[in-house]
Structures are given as C-alpha cells and as structure tokens.
Amino acid sequence: MASVPESVSFGGRLPSFIGRRLTLRAGQELSARIVCFLCALACVLSTIGIVFILAKEAFTFFQAHSPVAFLTGTKWFPAADPPEYGVLPLICGTFLVTVVSGLVSIPLGLLVGVYLSEYAHFKVRKVLKPALELLAGIPSVVFGYLGLNLVTPLLQVFFPKIDATNALAGGIVVGIMTLPMVASLCQDAIAAVPKAMREAAYGLGSTKAEVTAKIVVPSALSGIVAAFILALSRAIGETMAVTIAAGATPKLTFNPAEEIQTMTAYIVNVSKGDVSRGSPEYQTIFAVGLTLFLLTLAMNLLAQRFVRRFRRGYA
Template sequence: MQRTIGQSQESVEATSSSRVELPRMRRRKGDSLEGRIVRWIFFGCALISILTTLGIIFTLVSQAIGFFVEVSVWDFLTGTRWTPILKPRAYGVLPLVGGTLLIAAIAAMVALPVGLAAAIFLSEYAPNKVRRIVKPVLEILAGIPTVVYGYFALTFVTPLLQILFPEMLVFNALSAGIVMGVMIIPMVSSLSEDAMNSVPNSLRNAAYALGATRVEVSLRVVVPAALSGIVASFIIAISRAIGETMLVTIAAGATPNLTLNPLESIQTMTAFIVQLSLGETPHGSLEYNTIFAVGLLLFLITLAMNLMGHFIVKRWREKY
C-alpha cells in the first residue's frame, strides 16, 4: 500500500515537473531566434570595440617602429632634452613625461579630496531632494568642453594666481593642474558615490547600534567597505587627467621643461602631439614619427593605470 502511494506521488511529481518544463522548453524554442539575433548584435558591438583597439595599437606600433629604428628606446626613455624640430635635435621624452605627471599630480591633489568629500556628502548626508539637485549640477562640469576649461585657466585662474605668485608665467602648470582637477571632480564623486551606495545599510545600522556617529560610520565603515570602487575612481580620474589634450595645450604652454616648479611653463605629451600635428612636418619623416612614439608611450601609461585599477577592484572588492 505504501509502495503504491509512493509510486503515485512520484508519478504526480513527474507529471507536474513535465508540465512545468514543457512551457519552458517551448519558450526557449520560441525565443531562440530572437536570442541568437540579440547575441550576435552584442557580439558585433564587442567585436567592434576590440577591432578598434587593435587598429589603434597597430597604427601606433607600425609608425613608431620607424622612429625607434633611428632612435634607441633607451635614449628615448631616459633623455632629458626634447627638441625634435630644432637643432641640435634631441629625443629624450622625460620632459614631456614629467610635465604630464606634474599636471596630473596637481589635478589629483584638487580632485581626489574634493570629489571624495562630495561623494560622502551625497551618499551619507544629503537628503534625497538635495541629492537629486546637487548631483546633476555637479555632473554638468563633465559636459563643459575642455577648450572652455583651457581659456578659463588662462584668462581667469592664472591672473588670480599671479597676485599670489608674481613670478608666475602666463603659461604654467599650476593653473592648468587646478582647472584639470576641477574638471575631473565629477568623475571621482560620481563613481565613488556609486561605490558607497552599493554598501548595504545593514553595515550602517550595525555601526549605529554600537553607538557610532554619522562621521564614524561614513569614514570607518562605508569608505573602507567601498574602498575598491573609490580607488578605481581615483585611478580612472588620474588617467583622464594624463590623457587630456586641449586644456593643457592652451594653459600649460609648449616648453618641454623637466622641472618640478609648477609656476613654469611645461609641455605634456598630448600637447606635443597637437603642436606637431598642426605644423608642417613632412609625412613619414623622423620628426613626424615622434607623434606615434609619444602616443604609444602615452597609451602604455594609461593602459598600465587601467590594469592597476582592474587589479585593485578585483583584489579588494567586497561582495554583499
């Protein structure tokens, strides 16, 4: 009797499962064509991105080879004089790298603390009404053309700084770096706020239950929990500052100067590319190929920083 009841229950379960699985199978068969079309569309979009990246790498490497045939990589990376157009010619890229890193360092000193503070305010302190107003207004800074930022630094920030530093040149690294920092604040604040919002409220409530204040919860609970996303936003913002072109071309000057003094005129790698590409350098000449050599080095620097950010996110990412 018990066997009969058990067999009948098994038959009922098998029948019900078959009834459940049958519509699923029909649904999968009915959506298979649409699923394949969507899958191929997504695959095509991803393939376009990959092919574009490979095309850029091929262009940079193929053109830079002509430069490195005549100039050694060691002299290019360790030389302290950069005069590819004027005689005596020298092809040491350190002045361009130094100018680029100087601008990025000044921008980081402005953007990272301000952006992180704005993210903490929007995530932990601001009411919903205030957040809906402040965040779009803050992100408007990201939509302003970089040319406008460049002339803003040249015509407004530099005269103000010359009041404090009379010896400052018209084209200098300090004003360009400060305005660059203002430009990348939205990137830091937006990405950091997203990372903080992903922290579950249970951690906040547990900290409040232990008697922690809002400041302690923000700085000792939320920020450490979202540290991987915050650091990733820092690296992405600094990479953006390293690759910026028009702002530094207008405000920082065109003097390849290996210096740590932000009051002097410098030249970044992107500014040199703009300067030489707008000139009358013959196509295929050694001077022309310096564009691709500098561009390849810039690509490798930004690639290394992005890989670093990916490693940090993967290594210290917290899953809730």
C-alpha cells in the first residue's frame, strides 16, 4: 500500500519497478490463495486419512479373521487362547449405554428446549443458557468420575445388587453430558417456527400448551429429530465417561445393571498398555474403530438429512 504515493513522485510515466511490483503482487496474491486452499484441503485430507488408516489396518485384520464372524460373533476375548473376535458384545454395550443416555437426554432436553424457547422470561434464559453451556463444557473424564462416585452409589440405594461399574450409570452420565446439546438444538428448531403459526392457533382459542404440543413441536419435528440423532451419535462415540463408569467386561447382555464394555472403552483399554504395531490387538482396535466410525457417520448423515428437510420447510 505504501508504494502508491511513491509512484506519484515519478510523474506521469510508470517506472518499471512498479510494474515489477505489480506482478510481484499478483504472484503474492496467487500464492496466498494457494496456501489458503491447501489449508482448507487439510480437512479433506484428514477425512481421507481417517478412512484410509482405519480401512487399511482393519483390512489386515479381516484377512486373518472372517468379517462375518467378526460381525456376528457373540464372544469378545481377544486376549484368550485361542482368541475370539465377535464384536456383538461391544456393540451391545454401546447400544445399552446409548439407549439409557437417550432416555435421559431426549425427554429432558426437549422439555428444557421448549421451556427456553416458549416459556422462559428472557432474564431466566440469560441465566439458564450459560448454566447449560457450563454443563456442556465439562470434560468427559469428569463425568466418568461422577458416574463412578456419585451415580452408582445413588443407584445402589435403590438396586443394591448393581455392579460397581454398570451400563446404567454410564448411560445416565452420558445423557447428562448430551442434555445441553439436545436442549439448545431443540430450542433453535422451535424458535425457527414462524410466529404466524402460533398466532393462528391462539386466534382459534388454543391454550399455550395446545399451541406448543400440537402446532409448534410438530412443525419443528425434523429439527428436533435431528437433535435427538446427533445426541445418540455423540453417546455412541463417547469414550472416557463410559470407560470409567460402565466397565471393562465385554458382555452380551441387555441388563443395564451389569458391567459391560463399549467399543470406545475397548479401544482405550487396549491403548492404555503400549500396543506394539502389527500385533493382533493393534489391528482389533482399528476393526472396532472402523465399526464405530461407520455407525456414527451413518447417524450424522441421517441427522443432516433431517436438518435439510427442516430448512426446506421454513427458510
């Protein structure tokens, strides 16, 4: 920029170094553009990297062990001799935790979202929103501690026979973790419903509850469903809280009071010991990781589809 007044002092004719400077500038411009493009490409590269690494190591694993046995096997004992690689117990553990977490986060999150958007005075909202953000910002490992030392002892009061680490406690803390996300996404979806729809319903003599439950929530349904799916997908990928609170025993059970192991917890437990590269255990975590990745990806794509449908409705 400083070069502009400089050129003025040379009179009418454009000196040659300014021409050079302009080409230099054009070169700079182009290289800046290329550097920025490469940085944007970093995201694409990491996606490719994830898919490639997971697929490569999982492929080596599946060459030695049949994928069908992996997906349908009901026993997961990778350290036993002979080892058993049936992923169903891990999937079942993840499923249990996810269902319990959904039972906590979905109804509570939806009601809090409705409250925030339809009922709360703006002063209340000003306090409630940061409180929820605070809850959302607490790291996963903290929820693990609370699941183990607060939720399980509380559960033991009602169910004395419950295991010290159990799917129920793990699911409850993961539900609390995802609650702020459900609440805030539901609030956004509900707030986007046009005011005219509410007013039309009020004009016909509806009460506030009727307007909310029969008009507003059904209109925002695809956004709300997207919030639910995202919460469940986060619960599937949640790691530290379930590693600590839900246990380390892969088990094919539907009883949430028992100790289980999720896919994520298995990966952590293997990684905690130094795994040597190329060992069968090293490859199992990639096979499990691939399963986890595909599962969450499918759910996220589903959620995005719902969000798009919602946007088409009102935007």
